[in-house]
Amino acid sequence: MIPLEKIIVLNKVPLFSMLKTEDIHMISTIASEEAYEDGHVLFKEGDVGDKLFIVVSGKVMILKEQSGEQKHLATLKENDFLGELALFDAETRTATAMCDGPCTFLVIERNDMEQLAHEYPAIAFGFIKVLISRMRGMINK
Amino acid sequence: MLARLLNLLSIKQNEWEGVLYFFLVLLVFSFGASFARSIGMALLISNLGNDKLPIMMIVVDLMVMLGSMVYAHYTKKVSGIAILAFFFLATTLFTVFIQLLMVITEQGHIFNWIYGLFFVGFFFFYILISIHVGSVIASYFTAVQVKRVTSVIHTGLPIGGALGGSALVVLLNVFHLAPEHLVLVLGFSCLGSLSLLRLISTRLIPVRAAHSDLKSNKGPLKEMVVAFKYVIGSKLMLFMSLGLIAFVIGNKLLEYQYQAIIYPSIFPDITQRTTFFATYEMFANIAWLFIQLFLTARIVVSWGVGASNLLHPALSAIVSFALFFYFYSWYSPNQVNEDTMIMLGLAIFAQFVNQEMRGALRTPANNLLFNAIPPNQWGTNKAFLNGIVFPMSTVIAGIILIFISGTNSGFIQYTGSFSDGQTSYILPFIVFIVSILGIVAALPQWAAYNEGVFSLLNRDLFGRHADINSANKTGSNSLRKVIEEKIASTDHYNIIAALEMIRVLRLNQFVNQVGNLLLKTKKFEVQEHCINTLAALPLSNSNITYLIEAMRIIVDSTVLSLILKKLSQFKSVNFNREVEKLLAHPSPEVFVEACLCLHGHPQYRPKQAIEKKIIAKLEHTHSPEKTALYLYALGELRQSRYSDVAIPHLKSTKPNVRLAAFKAYIRLLEGRLEPHKELLLRALKSSDKEMKIAALRALKECHPLDDWTPIIRLLGARDRTLVNESKELLRLNLNICKPFLIENIFSNTASVQERFEILSLVYSRLSDAQRDRLQRIAHNSLRNFVRLNGLIKIHQNKLRFSKTHELISKVLQEVAENHLLNVLTVITYVSDQNLEFFQRVSRGLLSPSRANQGNALEVLSNAGEKRLSGRVLKFFDERGIDLQGINRIHITLFNKPLDVNENNYEKCLLALNHDMLRACLHYIQKEKIGRLKLARANRHVRELLIETTVHHSRSFY
Incomplete structure (x- = not known):
């Protein structure tokens, strides 16, 4: 994936969409492309999260264990993202994510993101803005 | 009709x-x-x-x-x-x-x-x-x-x-x-x-x-x-x-x-x-x-x-x-x-x-x-x-x-x-x-x-509702009573607030309460504030005694090193015997602070022994963290004869060690940095902002530079400290660097922030002709802003098939905003306003909220500058919703029709000379013909279009 394509994908992710293109460009330098086969488990419920996954192509099933069975909660597709909270804390994953067919992702690791946000506070402010607007949205619901 | x-x-x-x-x-x-x-x-x-x-x-x-x-x-x-x-x-x-x-x-x-x-x-x-x-x-x-x-x-x-x-x-x-x-x-x-x-x-x-979202x-x-x-x-x-x-x-x-x-x-x-x-x-x-x-x-x-x-x-x-x-x-x-x-x-x-x-x-x-x-x-x-x-x-x-x-x-x-x-x-x-x-x-x-x-016009990022209930709750309570209440509180935030009040107002009558609190508390934040407060109070037996007593009983190495750091400020009291005991402390932080405390004390004689101890530790450690710490200690000795010890570490692969070595080097050569100016200038190109800040501070001690461009470029940095340090250096040499600064104001390559900061230094010294030229630049920027808005309207219906469509919209929006900010910069200076005015008005105008936009326009209309403000006001008031609307505004403002249309759209995009836009246009070509043609693309455009592993080289030496 060329850097411009990474920027295009990141720009479509709500978490980054409020950032300036210059900031998205910076983030694209720490986003790596990863491809997985059908059935690959990205993370399991209870794992400690440290990565954000952005679906570039393919589908991802979100599963949650209920009464010993895996219940299908949702299917994520192109430009959806999962595990965004892992960029801000090291809490455990609340569900399992599994590839439904071959998938390609852009993956951002928390440590890289922290380093970037430390060097470019505008990026951190951009995130805070997005999180606040989400919080307001939740309050108003 | x-x-x-x-x-x-x-x-x-x-x-x-x-x-x-x-x-x-x-x-x-x-x-x-x-x-x-x-x-x-x-x-x-x-x-x-x-x-x-x-x-x-x-x-x-x-x-x-x-x-x-x-x-x-x-x-x-x-x-x-x-x-x-x-x-x-x-x-x-x-x-x-x-x-x-x-x-x-x-x-x-x-x-x-x-x-x-x-x-x-x-x-x-x-x-x-x-x-x-x-x-x-x-x-x-x-x-x-x-x-x-x-x-x-x-x-x-x-x-x-x-x-x-x-x-x-x-x-x-x-x-x-x-x-x-x-x-x-x-x-x-x-x-x-x-x-x-x-x-x-x-x-x-x-x-x-007018009614609140959150019900009262x-x-x-x-x-x-x-x-x-x-x-x-x-x-x-x-x-x-x-x-x-x-x-x-x-x-x-x-x-x-x-x-x-x-x-x-x-x-x-x-x-x-x-x-x-x-x-x-x-x-x-x-x-x-x-x-x-x-x-x-x-x-x-x-x-x-x-x-x-x-x-x-x-x-x-x-x-x-x-x-x-x-x-x-x-x-x-x-x-x-x-x-x-x-x-x-x-x-x-x-x-x-x-x-x-x-x-x-x-x-x-x-x-x-x-x-x-x-x-x-x-x-x-x-x-x-x-x-x-x-x-x-x-x-x-x-x-x-x-x-x-x-x-x-x-x-x-x-x-x-x-x-x-x-x-x-x-x-x-x-x-x-x-x-x-x-x-x-x-x-x-x-x-x-x-x-x-x-x-x-909210300065805050996230808005703020006036909370008048919480204001002035203390009523007629005296300050003393408030502090006493807070310091006795179980909530450590209240205690810290009280300590801050005592520190800022230097209220010596609270020295015993603060000292006892330091000896009693186990909470690090409270200990830290107690130490800072005691150190800030006027020198007396009481605050020294409390600090030394705390040094004896506290085991936490962070707190101990903090106490030592503060004690080193008190040169007239001899507490060296107590401090000497800590030279054997296992924590490197405590060792370093004890060394520095003793080395800096006028009554302590064996200073060379301390210097040798630090160098020995530096030579024998392999940990980057400890190396950085000992380098810091070495720098604080301020002995130029040890500068050679720091040099090898300037080439370290570890950023923290490189930074510490660079800072130590500067400290060791304090007052004799002129021959090392090249090193300082190279540090300005480093990706590490701390390194740049250290270099800028060191450059203040040197003779004026021949070329001020590297410093002027830093005025556009995103880190405020870096901007302020650069400004400080330029201000110190204003008579010499003024021509460079003025040249940059009128340069096409100057960013909005650079121009704003340069103007803050030289606006009052500009001639009438230069001020007129500035107004003309703002006028052109406003025209470009309106043109770009026209281009955005055309783009809405163009290239919708391309993956780059949204990205191009965003880039165009950002370029347009930059032009508007240029206009606001000039309005700010012409109307004798400040950075706060600029920030609030620009945030208001660029806000998606029409209410905020309205408030910003109202502030702008009261600012005193009428020519440019009036035009900005007209643009936002008309709110052109399509190309015809933007064209009408253009005619009203500039007496001629808009020169962007569907036929010259791509040419206009290229003319913006924006690397990401150019990369997008190349990408669109690839989407059409299946391959990239990069023969005439510059390095930045190529970097965006070719899959490469990006390595950030941080070494500068």
Whole structure:
């Protein structure tokens, strides 16, 4: 994936969409492309999260264990993202994510993101803005 | 035709619908109200006598006071338009009820109180509607729009009044209908307004919501208390209240003068008087209409809101002085016939100022003043002003009237203190005095309005609601008491707050409390603040003893190193034996601080031993963290002979070690850095901002540079400290680097931030020619901003197939914003404003919220620079929604059509010379033909289009 394509994908992710293109460009330098086969488990419920996954192509099933069975909660597709909270804390994953067919992702690791946000506070402010607007949205619901 | 009319009335295409609906609401309501006002007043005076007027005024205002409390409560819960609809509905029901009563009791005059009830009820609703309708209108327009449209919308009142007055004259004199039969007209007009409101709520969206998203649970009384606290704390509201008191007293006394003294003596017959009132309404309202249409908006826009607010008290002073002069000098009861025309003229003039000029000047200016307070405070504050201050002032006016002229209203019987002749000149004299007071109160409102609008432009990123409840809770508590309470608290945030107060104010009397707290507490944050506080207090045995005692008993290495760092400030006290013990401490932090503390102490002799210890530790460690720490210690020794020890570490692969080595190197060579200037300049190219900051600080000690470009480029850095350090260095060498700075202002490559920072250094030193050139640059930037907006509109329908479509939109938006920021930069300096102004206005204008945009435009229009601001204002006011709209704006602003169109769209994109845009265009080509053609692409464009692993080299040495 060329850097411009990474920027295009990141720009479509709500978490980054409020950032300036210059900031998205910076983030694209720490986003790596990863491809997985059908059935690959990205993370399991209870794992400690440290990565954000952005679906570039393919589908991802979100599963949650209920009464010993895996219940299908949702299917994520192109430009959806999962595990965004892992960029801000090291809490455990609340569900399992599994590839439904071959998938390609852009993956951002928390440590890289922290380093970037430390060097470019505008990026951190951009995130805070997005999180606040989400919080307001939740309050108003 | 419509376009011409809108242009004549300064209404923009996008505003006309809202203006029309609200205009109609006011017109229809005013039509009915003019019937009710004339009938109500005439019926009251003829059936109950003019001595009841003061009492009736008091009753009306007491009712309004109670109504306002309930109103204030609901303004925060219910939307403004719903409240207005309720008022209209309630008025309709009230009129139906009164009309029924009047018809039923027509035969006898047993129930005279109905006329009083009608008078009180009508004015009660009329006042509440008048209070509220301004907020509803304001919530549908931005602060700048409302300044233009409010006067046009309010022409509905005089037009409705004139039509109502004419209709009433015809009904009374041609159809010979009795006034008592026409009450229901008000009900019909309210129903008409109600249906218009329904139309508004379905077709328009409010820009500024006056009711809160988060519902208030306060009761009506509590709302009033909150409003009272707000008024007390707000300069604008305080002086608005004082101005209102002056206005109401003057208004009521003047009204009594013409309604109860002058008109009854000229028109003793009730039908004759009602006819006069109706005729007056007709002509006065037409005059009001012309003033409102052609004068009010122009006065408000050209003079500003604050100055316009001075006009009404000034007019009131003039008319009251004329009345006083007339009645005191010329008038005697025997001369009534001779002087009728003069007296009538004065009465009409007084009534016109009191009634129509109030509507044409005072009310619009006063409503606009509310733009300077947060919309969520409008309701409660208006309710407070009109529900508490207004009635209270009416009571004062009523008491004055009763005291002067007396009353015989059944339960109150009092013969006035003055004769009718004396009353006729004493009243205008009092009005004259209060009008002067009104002028005095309007002056601070002027300044407070400008400050208020500015402060409404949120500096905070996420908005902030005024929390007046939490303010000043400590009341009259002394500082000492507050600190004692906080320091004894179990909440460590309170303790830290108390420690900070002690530290900042250097309150030595708390030294024992702080010391004991340090020895007792286990919480690191509290220990840290205690140490900092003790170190900040004036040197005494007590603070040293506490610090040394804490050093003995505390085991935490971080706290220990902090204590050592602070102790090293006290050179006159010998505590070296205690510190020496810590040289063997296992923590490297404690070791380093102990070494530095001893090395820096004048009474400590074996300094070389300390130096050797540090170097030995540095040589034997392999940990990057420890290496960085020992390098820091080495640097703090400030011995140039050890500079060679630091050099090898400058090449380290670890960024923290490189930084520490660089800082140590600078410290070691302090005062002798000139030969090492190249190293410092190379450090400016490092990706590590700390390194750059250290280099900039070191460069201050060197001779001026030959080329200032690297420093000037750092003015555009995103880190504020870096910008400030660069500025500091440039400021120190301003005489030498000024030509470089000026050259960069006019350079095309300078970023907005760079230009802004450079101007902060040299704007005052620019020649007139250079300032003119700057204005031309801003003018071009504004043109580019408008062009880019045109390009964005074209792009919306272009290249939709491409993955890059959204990214191109975003880049175009950002480039356009940069041009706008260039314009705002120049406006900021030309109008002698500061960074805060620039930040607030730019955030406001770029905000997606129209309310914020409006506030920013209002601040911009008050800034003092008219040429550029006026154009920016026009662009945002017109809100071109398509290419044609942008083209129209371009023609208006620059007298020529837009030179971007669908045919030259790609050429225009390329001309922007933006790497990401160019990369997008290459990518689109790849999407079309399946391969990339990068022959003419520059390095940055290639980097965006070729898959590479990016390595950030941080080494500079």
